[in-house]
Amino acid sequence: xxxxxxxxxxxxxxxxxxxxxxxxxxxxxxxxxxxxxxxxxxxxxxxxxxxxxxxxxxxxxxxxxxxxxxxxxxxxxxxxxxxxxxxxxxxxxxxxxxxxxxxxxxxxxxxxxxxxxxxxxxxxxxxxxxxxxxxxxxxxxxxxxxxxxxxxxxxxxxxxxxxxxxxxxxxxxxxxxxxxxxxxxxxxxxxxxxxxxxxxxxxxxxxxxxxxxxxxxxxxxxxxxxxxxxxxxxxxxxxxxxxxxxxxxxxxxxxxxxxxxxxxxxxxxxxxxxxxxxxxxxxxxxxxxxxxxxxxxxxxxxxxxxxxxxxxxxxxxxxxxxxxxxxxxxxxxxxxxxxxxxxxxxxxxxxxxxxxxxxxxxxxxxxxxxxxxxxx
Numbered sequence: 001x002x003x004x005x006x007x008x009x010x011x012x013x014x015x016x017x018x019x020x021x022x023x024x025x026x027x028x029x030x031x032x033x034x035x036x037x038x039x040x041x042x043x044x045x046x047x048x049x050x051x052x053x054x055x056x057x058x059x060x061x062x063x064x065x066x067x068x069x070x071x072x073x074x075x076x077x078x079x080x081x082x083x084x085x086x087x088x089x090x091x092x093x094x095x096x097x098x099x100x101x102x103x104x105x106x107x108x109x110x111x112x113x114x115x116x117x118x119x120x121x122x123x124x125x126x127x128x129x130x131x132x133x134x135x136x137x138x139x140x141x142x143x144x145x146x147x148x149x150x151x152x153x154x155x156x157x158x159x160x161x162x163x164x165x166x167x168x169x170x171x172x173x174x175x176x177x178x179x180x181x182x183x184x185x186x187x188x189x190x191x192x193x194x195x196x197x198x199x200x201x202x203x204x205x206x207x208x209x210x211x212x213x214x215x216x217x218x219x220x221x222x223x224x225x226x227x228x229x230x231x232x233x234x235x236x237x238x239x240x241x242x243x244x245x246x247x248x249x250x251x252x253x254x255x256x257x258x259x260x261x262x263x264x265x266x267x268x269x270x271x272x273x274x275x276x277x278x279x280x281x282x283x284x285x286x287x288x289x290x291x292x293x294x295x296x297x298x299x300x301x302x303x304x305x306x307x308x309x310x311x312x313x314x315x316x317x318x319x320x321x322x323x324x325x326x327x328x329x330x331x332x333x334x335x336x337x338x339x340x341x342x343x344x345x346x347x348x349x350x351x352x353x354x355x356x357x358x359x360x361x362x363x364x365x366x367x368x369x370x371x372x373x374x375x376x
Contacts, residue, residue, distance in 0.1 A: 005038040005090040011102045013043040018236040020207045024289045028182035045072040091116045120156040125165035128284035159308045179366045181287040186296035195343035200229045203275040205290040209238040213281040218249040234260040272297040295354035300346040316349035
């Protein structure tokens with residue numbers, strides 16, 4: 001099947017990993033499929049947030065990042081040149097839907113060339129994501145529907161909620177396949193970290209933005225009984241104004257909170273294994289790579305119920321909670337009471353949960369069906 005060329009398009013890719021989950025998703029998927037398809041990636045030559053040109057890559061021609069063919073485009077004309085070089089019958093895999101250069105422009109080019117298209121919204125149709133700049137996004141989505149550019153395209157949802165989101169905005173007749181995101185591989189041996197009753201070391205690992213809801217946890221840490229909870233924050237700052245609000249609360253927490261900056265994705269699982277649990281009170285995730293990586297690192301999680309992982313508590317792998325302060329404080333109190341034996345059981349449950357949820361061979365088969373169904 002190597003004669004089939006699958007072209008991933010997204011605004012950002014490694015070595016710039018600061019755009020968060022979609023970059024990790026595409027990297028994991030490319031690794032899964034690279035021995036089956038001719039996988040290529042078309043992305044921007046400029047860094048997320050800063051807009052600075054990436055210095056460590058060759059631009060405007062096919063190059064390689066590790067084993068994957070990548071075209072780092074400097075402008076729309078470069079994107080067109082990349083697409084002009086594609087083998088006949090290539091399949092475009094568009095990620096995200098609000099980018100003019102990496103969604104709308106290549107979609108128009110694909111229609112002219114008669115190329116098959118698969119669209120993955122990457123959580124951008126979630127209620128929490130649409131809420132920001134809602135009117136502008138709704139007008140844009142109506143425009144896309146009216147143009148007919150998405151006619152005959154297939155949609156990729158990573159869970160049933162995303163399928164419902166696609167149908168809500170794009171119509172019930174939209175062809176949607178549900179295939180889970182590809183997680184990172186688990187580590188063979190998790191690092192050892194001591195758990196003493198009355199102590200709790202948490203890590204927040206995600207982009208810093210209102211949707212991820214870091215402020216919710218920070219404010220909880222100021223509550224009575226939380227004096228022994230420590231929190232490290234890791235991830236790029238996406239919303240400077242929101243981060244300023246967070247820092248005001250951090251300043252009141254007596255040095256119990258640290259900001260670590262960005263973490264290289266290759267070091268994420270090792271980083272997670274140095275803590276007792278991951279905390280992520282997100283307003284919505286269609287997957288949540290950091291959550292899955294915590295399971296892969298053999299660490300429990302305490303997360304909102306706005307993710308696909310709502311059964312973690314039943315499995316003993318942590319807590320999935322509504323965003324109600326009392327429920328989160330109760331969960332923190334319970335984890336504070338854990339001794340080493342309780343912690344080890346939770347860690348083992350987290351890793352078992354990971355292995356129960358992910359079958360890489362089935363994932364690979366499902367993605368092959370997703371892409372090759374375009375030819376039927």
